[in-house]
Amino acid sequence: MSPRVTSRSSRTTALRTRAAVLAAGLGASVALGAGVAAAADTTAASTASGAASAVEAQAAAQAKAATAQKTDAKTAAAKKAASWIDPVKSYKLSASFAQAGGMWQSTHSGQDFAVPTGTNVMAAHGGTVVKAGGNGAGDGPAYGNAIVIKHGNGTYSQYAHLSRIDVKIGQVVKTGQHIAQSGSTGNSSGPHLHFEIRTTANYGSAVDPVAFLRSKGVTV
Numbered sequence: 455m456s457p458r459v460t461s462r463s464s465r466t467t468a469l470r471t472r473a474a475v476l477a478a479g480l481g482a483s484v485a486l487g488a489g490v491a492a493a494a495d496t497t498a499a500s501t502a503s504g505a506a507s508a509v510e511a512q513a514a515a516q517a518k519a520a521t522a523q524k525t526d527a528k529t530a531a532a533k534k535a536a537s538w539i540d541p542v543k544s545y546k547l548s549a550s551f552a553q554a555g556g557m558w559q560s561t562h563s564g565q566d567f568a569v570p571t572g573t574n575v576m577a578a579h580g581g582t583v584v585k586a587g588g589n590g591a592g593d594g595p596a597y598g599n600a601i602v603i604k605h606g607n608g609t610y611s612q613y614a615h616l617s618r619i620d621v622k623i624g625q626v627v628k629t630g631q632h633i634a635q636s637g638s639t640g641n642s643s644g645p646h647l648h649f650e651i652r653t654t655a656n657y658g659s660a661v662d663p664v665a666f667l668r669s670k671g672v673t674v
Contacts, residue, residue: 538670539630541578541613541649545569547674548646551662563660564612564650565674571617571645573636577627578667581605584655586623590614590640593657597648598640601633602655610655611663614648615639 545567553562581603590597597614601621604610617637627633638645651663664674 537629538579538667538672539576540567540667540672540674541576541611542567542569542573542636542647545573545647547664551660551664563657564614564648565663567636567647567649569636569645569647571635571637573645573647574632575613575616575634575636575647577603577629577631577633578611578649579603579605579609580627580629580631581611583621583623583625583627583633584610585612586619586621588639590657596641598642599634599637600640602652603627603633604655608653610652610659612648612650612652612660614650615642615646617645 548566548568549562551562551565583601584604585591585593585600585602588599589595591600591602593600593602593612597612599616599619600612600614601616601619602610602612613634615637616634616639618635619633620635621627621633636645636647642648649663650660651666652659653661667674
């Protein structure tokens with residue numbers, strides 16, 4: 455073979471080699487680009503999945519908080535329904551339980567709350583009205599207009615010297631419900647509410663009402 459032919463063959467082989475290298479490089483670039491795109495798609499999917507998980511977690515937390523809030527509200531409502539309260543607001547304590555004095559046959563049978571005539575009188579606790587009317591609702595004229603409410607566990611509350619009675623015997627009342635207006639009927643030296651806690655519905659079974667209310671968490 456002549457040297458000229460060998461040289462031409464070598465150049466052809468070199469060109470083919472370069473073309474193969476370029477093709478290989480192009481293929482590698484395409485493969486690399488595809489890999490980058492795939493990685494980007496994976497990252498985007500992962501980010502979207504993470505965001506969705508965060509939204510779901512937040513929604514679950516909000517739902518849990520709302521449920522807890524409702525539970526707390528129900529608990530507070532139940533606690534309020536079971537509680538005791540003062541029978542009047544904005545008062546001054548006057549004659550106290552077992553206090554001696556010329557206005558009573560023996561000693562004072564309840565606690566007096568000094569308030570103006572017409573002050574709202576409330577049920578100190580939920581229960582059923584068992585006495586309501588004049589003449590102390592059957593306990594004697596010294597009480598004037600009076601109400602007795604029966605509560606659970608053998609406990610009764612009495613409200614006397616009322617100017618107006620707004621409940622009837624047999625009526626069920628809730629804690630804090632309006633039942634009457636204060637006054638000065640019966641054996642009274644001035645407008646006030648006479649309040650008793652009793653172990654029966656009748657006169658003679660009273661206990662210290664202030665001590666009783668305080669035992670129920672009421673500030674008197």
